[in-house]
Amino acid sequence: xxxxxxxxxxxxxxxxxxxxxxxxxxxxxxxxxxxxxxxxxxxxxxxxxxxxxxxxxxxxxxxxxxxxxxxxxxxxxxxxxxxxxxxxxxxxxxxxxxxxxxxxxxxxxxxxx
Amino acid sequence: xxxxxxxxxxxxxxxxxxxxxxxxxxxxxxxxxxxxxxxxxxxxxxxxxxxxxxxxxxxxxxxxxxxxxxxxxxxxxxxxxxxxxxxxxxxxxxxxxxxxxxxxxxxxxxxxx
Numbered sequence: 001x002x003x004x005x006x007x008x009x010x011x012x013x014x015x016x017x018x019x020x021x022x023x024x025x026x027x028x029x030x031x032x033x034x035x036x037x038x039x040x041x042x043x044x045x046x047x048x049x050x051x052x053x054x055x056x057x058x059x060x061x062x063x064x065x066x067x068x069x070x071x072x073x074x075x076x077x078x079x080x081x082x083x084x085x086x087x088x089x090x091x092x093x094x095x096x097x098x099x100x101x102x103x104x105x106x107x108x109x110x111x112x113x
Numbered sequence: 114x115x116x117x118x119x120x121x122x123x124x125x126x127x128x129x130x131x132x133x134x135x136x137x138x139x140x141x142x143x144x145x146x147x148x149x150x151x152x153x154x155x156x157x158x159x160x161x162x163x164x165x166x167x168x169x170x171x172x173x174x175x176x177x178x179x180x181x182x183x184x185x186x187x188x189x190x191x192x193x194x195x196x197x198x199x200x201x202x203x204x205x206x207x208x209x210x211x212x213x214x215x216x217x218x219x220x221x222x223x224x225x226x
Contacts, residue, residue, distance in 0.1 A: 004155075031212045043119075043203055043217040089156075093212035100171070101215065103155035 002027045004092050006104035013080055014112050021075040021107045023090030028068050031093040034101070035064050035075050038087045047088075048075070052095065080111045115140045119204050119218035125226050126191070126198065134189045134221045136204035142216070145187040146205040149173060150220075156203065162187055163210035191223060199225050 003026045013019055023033070032051045036044040048057045048064040050073065056065040063076040077084060087108045091101040117138045126132045138145065147159040158171030162181040176195025181187050187206075191198045204218040 034215065036215075036217075041201075041220070041222070043117075043219040044205075044215075046214050046216065049214050091156075091215075099210055099212040100158055100161070101156075101212075105153070105155050 002030075002092060002094055002102045004090060004102050004104040006088075006090055006107050008107060009105065010108040010110075012110040012112060015080060015082060017080050017111075019077050019080055019109075021077070021088050021090075021109070023073040023075070023104055025071045025073075025092045025102075027094065028071050029095045030068065031095045031099060033064075033066055033073050034091045034093070035062075035073075036089045036091065038089060038106070040087075044089065077109075080109075082111050082113050084111050085109055117204055117206055117216055117218035119202075119221050121221060122219065124221055124223045126223060127226060129193045131190055131192050132223065134191065134202055134204075134223070136187045136189065136218060137185055138187075138206045138216075139185060140206055140208075140216060141184070142206035142208050143184070144207045144210045145181065146207075146215070147171070147177070147179065147187070147189045148203045148205065150201040150203060159189065159202075161210075198223055 005024045007022045034049045035047040050066040061078040066073045087106040089106045090104045120135045146161045148156040160179040162168040165184045178190045202221045205215045207213045
């Protein structure tokens with residue numbers, strides 16, 4: 001059974017730091033991996049989607065990498081800003097016919113001015 | 114603008130009442146999903162629909178019902194059989210069932226009073 005873990009659960013950094021959020025999964029047979037952002041009391045916003053055949057995806061200051069064989073993905077945020085404060089969620093889509101997203105619990109990020 | 118609209122944003126239910134949460138999308142997506150989010154738990158899948166006039170139970174379907182009579186609409190009814198309905202409910206869609214990028218609505222917070 002696929003399980004997704006995100007470490008750390010919470011992170012507080014000063015503005016301007018580069019930071020890394022981690023996501024690990026137990027079954028490497030995935031179709032894709034998706035990173036989302038959630039602001040308090042709001043819905044989720046898709047940030048990056050990495051197909052299983054890809055190693056990384058970039059969008060602006062965000063870079064997500066995928067190492068399928070080791071069951072790991074990282075979300076790198078460059079030059080963090082207070083507006084980056086949110087919860088970041090990782091979700092895995094398994095390969096095969098059962099294409100349901102399996103979710104981690106998220107990392108709550110606070111970027112302090 | 115294309116997107117997913119959930120309504121209402123806040124909903125209060127008395128014990129023993131059924132309530133219906135609305136989810137509408139204008140993205141022309143085939144697949145739609147309902148999730149429940151509780152503090153300290155990952156998103157849990159309630160129901161999903163791969164195509165109009167079809168839907169499947171997710172991991173926690175007991176006490177919930179859905180319909181998919183139109184491609185754009187996927188309403189969720191929380192019945193009186195749901196013992197602990199107070200939660201944040203999120204509707205999502207993707208272009209098809211194969212696991213593409215997921216788009217989310219802004220959520221409905223349901224509280225039992």
